[in-house]
Structures are given as C-alpha cells and as structure tokens.
Amino acid sequence: MTGVLLEVDDVHVQYRQHGIVARAVDGVSLDVGAGEVVALVGESGCGKTTLARSIMGLAKPVSGKVRFTGEVVGGRRLRAYRRKVQMIFQDPTGALNPRHTIYEAVAEGLRVHRIRGDEPALVAAALARCGLRPPERFFTRYPHEVSGGQRQRVVIAGAMALDPQLLVADEPVASLDASVRGEILKLLRDLVDQQGLGLLVITHDLGLAWNIADRIAVMYLGRIVELGPCEQILEHPRHPYTKALLSVVPEAKQMEQQILVGETPDPKLIPAGCRFHPRCPLVQSGEAERLGVLGRCQTEDLGLVDAAQGHAVACHAVSAQQH
Amino acid sequence: MDLSVRDLHVTYRTRTGGVPAVRGVSFDLTWGQSLGIAGESGCGKSTLGAALLRLLPKDATVTGEVLLNGEDVYAMTFGRLRAVRWTEFAIVFQGALHALNPVREIGWQIGEAIELHDRDLGRKEIRARISELLEQVGLPGRRATDYPHQLSGGQRQRVMIAMALACRPHLLIADEPTTALDVMVQAQVLELLQELRVQQQLGMIFITHDLSLLTYVCERIAVMYAGRIVEEGPSDEVFESPVHPYSAALSAAFPTIGDHSSRMAPTGLAGDPPDPTDLPSGCSFSPRCPRVEARCHEIDIELQDAGPRRRAACIHAAAGVEAGAET
Numbered sequence: 001m002t003g004v005l006l007e008v009d010d011v012h013v014q015y016r017q018h019g020i021v022a023r024a025v026d027g028v029s030l031d032v033g034a035g036e037v038v039a040l041v042g043e044s045g046c047g048k049t050t051l052a053r054s055i056m057g058l059a060k061p062v063s064g065k066v067r068f069t070g071e072v073v074g075g076r077r078l079r080a081y082r083r084k085v086q087m088i089f090q091d092p093t094g095a096l097n098p099r100h101t102i103y104e105a106v107a108e109g110l111r112v113h114r115i116r117g118d119e120p121a122l123v124a125a126a127l128a129r130c131g132l133r134p135p136e137r138f139f140t141r142y143p144h145e146v147s148g149g150q151r152q153r154v155v156i157a158g159a160m161a162l163d164p165q166l167l168v169a170d171e172p173v174a175s176l177d178a179s180v181r182g183e184i185l186k187l188l189r190d191l192v193d194q195q196g197l198g199l200l201v202i203t204h205d206l207g208l209a210w211n212i213a214d215r216i217a218v219m220y221l222g223r224i225v226e227l228g229p230c231e232q233i234l235e236h237p238r239h240p241y242t243k244a245l246l247s248v249v250p251e252a253k254q255m256e257q258q259i260l261v262g263e264t265p266d267p268k269l270i271p272a273g274c275r276f277h278p279r280c281p282l283v284q285s286g287e288a289e290r291l292g293v294l295g296r297c298q299t300e301d302l303g304l305v306d307a308a309q310g311h312a313v314a315c316h317a318v319s320a321q322q323h
Numbered sequence: 324m325d326l327s328v329r330d331l332h333v334t335y336r337t338r339t340g341g342v343p344a345v346r347g348v349s350f351d352l353t354w355g356q357s358l359g360i361a362g363e364s365g366c367g368k369s370t371l372g373a374a375l376l377r378l379l380p381k382d383a384t385v386t387g388e389v390l391l392n393g394e395d396v397y398a399m400t401f402g403r404l405r406a407v408r409w410t411e412f413a414i415v416f417q418g419a420l421h422a423l424n425p426v427r428e429i430g431w432q433i434g435e436a437i438e439l440h441d442r443d444l445g446r447k448e449i450r451a452r453i454s455e456l457l458e459q460v461g462l463p464g465r466r467a468t469d470y471p472h473q474l475s476g477g478q479r480q481r482v483m484i485a486m487a488l489a490c491r492p493h494l495l496i497a498d499e500p501t502t503a504l505d506v507m508v509q510a511q512v513l514e515l516l517q518e519l520r521v522q523q524q525l526g527m528i529f530i531t532h533d534l535s536l537l538t539y540v541c542e543r544i545a546v547m548y549a550g551r552i553v554e555e556g557p558s559d560e561v562f563e564s565p566v567h568p569y570s571a572a573l574s575a576a577f578p579t580i581g582d583h584s585s586r587m588a589p590t591g592l593a594g595d596p597p598d599p600t601d602l603p604s605g606c607s608f609s610p611r612c613p614r615v616e617a618r619c620h621e622i623d624i625e626l627q628d629a630g631p632r633r634r635a636a637c638i639h640a641a642a643g644v645e646a647g648a649e650t
Contacts, residue, residue, distance in 0.1 A: 180592075185591075207578045
C-alpha cells in the first residue's frame with residue numbers, strides 16, 4: 001500500500017420520508033488505499049449503496065467528511081474528483097445506451113472530461129486493457145451484439161479510459177453468469193495489482209470478497225460492525241452478525257447454520273443500544289446475560305473497537321470477552 | 324417413478340428457423356426427493372421447467388414424454404391438464420412481486436386456486452385453508468387481508484409458496500425462487516422449502532444458476548449446458564468432485580471460504596455459451612473446454628455412467644471411472 005486514497009470520516013446520510021428520518025448511513029468511517037481492494041458487505045437496506053453514493057458525491061452527508069488524497073470532496077473540485085473516481089454498476093445492460101456503439105460508450109467519458117489526445121487510440125487502449133481484443137473489432141458493435149460478460153468489460157473500459165485512481169464497484173458481478181463472474185473478478189484484481197488502483201467493491205457476496213478483497217467491512221443498518229483483513233474476518237469472524245451471515249452462505253459450509261429470524265430492519269426505526277441486539281443470537285441464547293453485558297447491549301450504542309491486527313468489532317460481548 | 328422425463332426436446336420456431344432450447348433431456352424423480360437443475364442463462368433450464376407443466380407458448384415444439392405417475396402430460400386433454408396443474412404439480416417463479424396481483428388481497432389470490440380446483444368447499448372452509456397455508460409458510464393467518472405491497476420480498480415469496488401448495492401438489496418446481504432475496508432471507512426460504520418437502524413428501528425440482536446453493540437444498544444435481552444435461556449425480560459429489568469439465572468450471576466459480584487455493588484467485592471460464600442455432604460440431608462444450616482433444620470435435624457424446632449413481636457426457640468420464648476404481 002502506497003498511501004490512503006479515500007477517507008470516509010464519520011459520515012451520516014439521512015433521507016426524509018413523510019417527515020420521518022431514515023438514517024441510511026449512520027456514522028461510517030472507512031479508508032481505501034492505493035493498490036488495495038476493500039469489500040463492503042451487507043444485506044440490502046444496510047446502507048452500502050447510499051454510502052457509495054455519498055462517496056461519489058451523489059448524496060450529501062448531513063455530517064462527516066469524505067476526503068480524497070487528503071482533500072474534502074465537493075464544491076469546485078467535484079469535477080476533477082469525478083474523473084479520478086469511477087463507478088461501475090451492477091447491470092451492464094442498463095449502464096450502456098443501446099443506441100450507442102461500444103466506441104461511443106467508452107469515448108463518452110473522454111469527451112465529458114474534455115480529455116485531449118488521440119481519442120481512437122485511448123479507446124482502443126482501454127478496451128484492450130479490459131480484455132476486449134482486438135479492440136478495433138468492437139468499435140462499431142452495439143451492446144446487444146456482445147455477451148453479458150463483454151458488456152461488463154465495456155463498462156469497466158469506459159471507467160478505465162479516464163485513468164482513474166479509485167474504482168467503486170456496486171455488485172459488479174451479481175448479474176453475470178457463474179463462468180463469467182470469475183473472469184471479471186480476475187480483471188478487476190489485475191487492474192488493482194498492475195495499475196495500483198484502489199477498489200471499493202460493494203457486495204452481498206462473501207465468496208467474491210474471499211476471491212479478491214484485501215480487507216472487508218461488514219455493514220449492518222447504517223454502521224460498520226466489523227472491519228479487518230479478509231482472512232481474519234472470513235475465517236475467524238467475531239461479530240455475531242458476521243458469524244450468522246457466514247453460516248448461511250453456501251460457500252462456507254463448515255459452520256452450523258444460524259438463520260436469523262425476521263427481515264432486514266428498517267433504517268427509520270433503528271433500535272436503541274446495539275442496533276443488532278433484537279436479532280442477536282448471543283442475546284437470544286442468554287450468552288450476553290452470562291457475560292453481564294445484556295444491559296449494555298440494550299442501552300449503549302457502540303462503535304468499532306480494535307480487537308487485534310487491524311481487526312475491529314462493534315460488539316459488547318466480544319469486548320467483554322477480551323478483558 | 325412418479326415423474327419420468329424421456330428424451331424431451333423443445334424447439335422454438337422463429338422466422339429464421341428452429342432454435343433448439345432443450346435437446347434430449349431424460350431424468351426420473353420420486354416424490355419426496357429433490358433434484359437441482361443448474362446452468363447458465365440460455366442453457367434451457369427454465370424452458371425445461373415450463374415444459375414439464377406444458378406451460379410453453381405455442382411457438383414451441385415439444386417431443387418426448389413427461390410421465391406423471393405414468394400418464395403422459397403431453398397426451399392429456401386440456402380439461403385433464405387443468406385438473407392436474409396445481410393439484411399434482413405447481414411452480415414457484417422468481418419475481419414474486421410481479422407474479423402477485425397488486426390490487427387483490429393475498430388471501431383472495433390463494434383462495435382463487437382452491438376454489439377453482441375444489442368446488443365443493445364452502446367459504447368458511449376456504450378461509451380456514453388459507454390461514455392454514457399461510458401459517459405453514461410462517462406467516463400469521465391474519466395477514467390474508469394484506470396486499471402484496473404490504474409485505475417484504477421474503478414474505479411475498481412465502482405467499483407464492485403458499486399459493487403453490489394450495490391444492491396439495493406432489494411436485495413443486497421452483498425456478499430461481501430466491502434470486503431476488505437477501506442471503507439471510509434466502510436461507511429462511513430455503514429452510515422452509517426443505518421442511519415442506521420432508522413433511523408433505525413433495526417432489527422438488529429446483530432450478531438455479533447457483534450451483535453452490537443446490538448443494539444445500541438438493542439430493543441430486545443435474546448440470547445443463549446448451550440444452551442438455553452434461554452431468555448428473557449426488558449433489559455433494561457433483562460439486563466437490565465434478566467429472567465434466569463444465570461442472571468443474573461452475574463449481575470453481577463459487578469459491579469455498581477458507582480454502583486458500585481459491586483466495587485471491589477467482590476462476591472463470593473463457594468464452595461464451597454457444598448460439599443454439601449454430602452449435603459446434605461434436606461436443607457442444609468443446610470450444611470452451613480446457614481438456615479438449617481432437618476427437619471431441621467429432622463425437623457428440625451422450626450421458627454415460629461415470630461412477631456409482633453418476634452420469635456425465637464427456638469422453639473423459641469413462642476414464643475417470645477407471646481412475647476412480649484404482650484408487
């Protein structure tokens with residue numbers, strides 16, 4: 001790691017609906033370094049996409065700051081920032097204009113950002129870098145003429161044409177077939193390793209994180225509840241929510257299944273105390289009471305507490321066990 | 324056998340000629356068992372699911388047999404077919420939001436099927452059956468007066484399952500039933516389907532693109548490629564020691580967390596599935612196959628035995644059996 005690219009510092013994003021405030025992102029701090037892949041995992045409704053939007057400058061935080069290479073994002077610098085930070089969305093078919101050729105799809109960003117130079121050469125280089133070779137063959141084709149995996153490569157090429165420093169990918173392979181998925185992940189990882197990009201990948205797929213991420217942040221109801229190196233989190237999870245999540249993923253089946261009851265909770269009604277306590281298996285099994293932290297689980301909201309080796313957990317029971 | 328599919332072919336007629344979607348699929352299923360059908364988009368798995376219920380549009384030509392308790396679904400009169408659908412076999416689709424009528428109460432929608440199939444039942448009995456069904460799928464009976472928009476995604480999928488079970492079918496076909504759901508809700512729905520299968524001795528056909536999911540809901544898996552089953556066998560064995568190179572690629576695409584050989588090494592399969600109107604000669608997987616040999620381009624190999632209770636359509640499969648016998 002050569003340095004921190006992106007710093008998210010205690011960001012809160014809220015939506016107002018019929019006068020009720022939804023705290024979609026409720027105090028998140030996270031950083032992404034150059035040459036590093038950070039996976040942000042969580043269920044839908046946990047605020048991970050809202051966090052991505054606030055990083056892109058699309059949703060304004062009510063408090064907290066997003067910094068990029070030390071400078072606060074927003075205002076006049078937004079235009080330059082949006083060139084350096086590119087986003088990749090889940091559905092490549094929706095992200096491409098069906099009436100534009102692949103050449104135009106990739107060149108559009110160059111034109112928007114008024115990048116001078118040999119446009120066809122830049123487009124060709126971007127396509128080739130993303131595995132679409134020979135690039136000239138793709139210039140005049142339309143999105144419907146190529147496969148889903150190739151479409152996602154076109155989207156990534158469109159982002160890479162601008163020579164970004166950071167990519168934010170929101171479920172980059174969720175809509176792709178299994179055999180293509182690995183190829184796209186390999187491409188993303190190669191771009192990070194070869195060009196020293198930072199990559200923040202937002203996903204619900206823990207197998208994806210295992211495949212490419214250096215670090216993982218697990219998000220629950222607007223907050224990061226566990227953060228640390230990928231192996232640490234996936235092989236030795238500490239937070240009961242991470243444990244439950246891992247136990248139901250088919251990719252990790254050595255564990256006993258722990259199916260949480262109920263739906264993903266509502267960011268309009270965040271429970272008091274630890275936000276996970278109404279669904280927490282440690283509370284339900286009486287483990288929290290045995291450890292003497294039940295009262296704190298119900299009343300005391302807590303942030304991430306460093307456990308060891310960059311592994312941080314937001315859980316009263318875990319903290320109590322350490323002392 | 325309770326369900327027996329024999330050499331089923333489905334071809335869609337288009338202006339430019341026939342598109343073969345399913346090319347000779349055969350399998351058997353006993354009630355109480357579960358079979359998973361895995362494959363990528365365009366491999367014909369959803370067409371196969373719909374073909375079992377004779378739900379395909381008119382431009383599809385179907386040959387072969389689908390025997391339901393020995394009776395051919397394609398030889399039935401339309402009246403008989405209507406009676407059999409829902410009472411013998413039912414289907415759960417992927418998008419529960421679109422499959423439910425937004426302006427009707429969910430109880431009414433479940434009741435409609437019961438009313439149509441059992442005309443002797445009175446109102447009270449139907450209402451009792453609706454709450455019984457809702458409770459079976461883990462929803463309180465009073466939710467019967469809710470409209471679809473009042474329910475979450477997982478609850479809607481539960482309603483779809485309740486609806487499918489309304490007339491006590493023997494066979495449930497689930498086509499990507501959990502794709503739009505979150506992992507935790509997915510686990511809840513899968514657990515529910517398992518329980519129902521065991522309790523009611525349901526036969527279940529589970530269609531999905533996610534091979535790793537099938538290992539935990541199904542006893543047997545059939546992997547489809549370009550309209551054919553290319554490998555079939557007990558789910559753990561197919562996932563952990565696949566014989567066909569295509570199943571191997573699919574299973575490698577879902578890494579095992581904790582397996583350090585897959586850490587930082589995502590694996591995929593180069594190339595794209597073949598165009599069904601322009602299939603390659605010989606084995607249809609040969610252009611993408613990492614173990615391809617010259618003869619693969621000539622022999623269009625059929626499913627053959629590849630060990631106990633396993634079949635695979637690959638020239639290497641027979642060699643695999645011998646190697647397996649030695650060790």
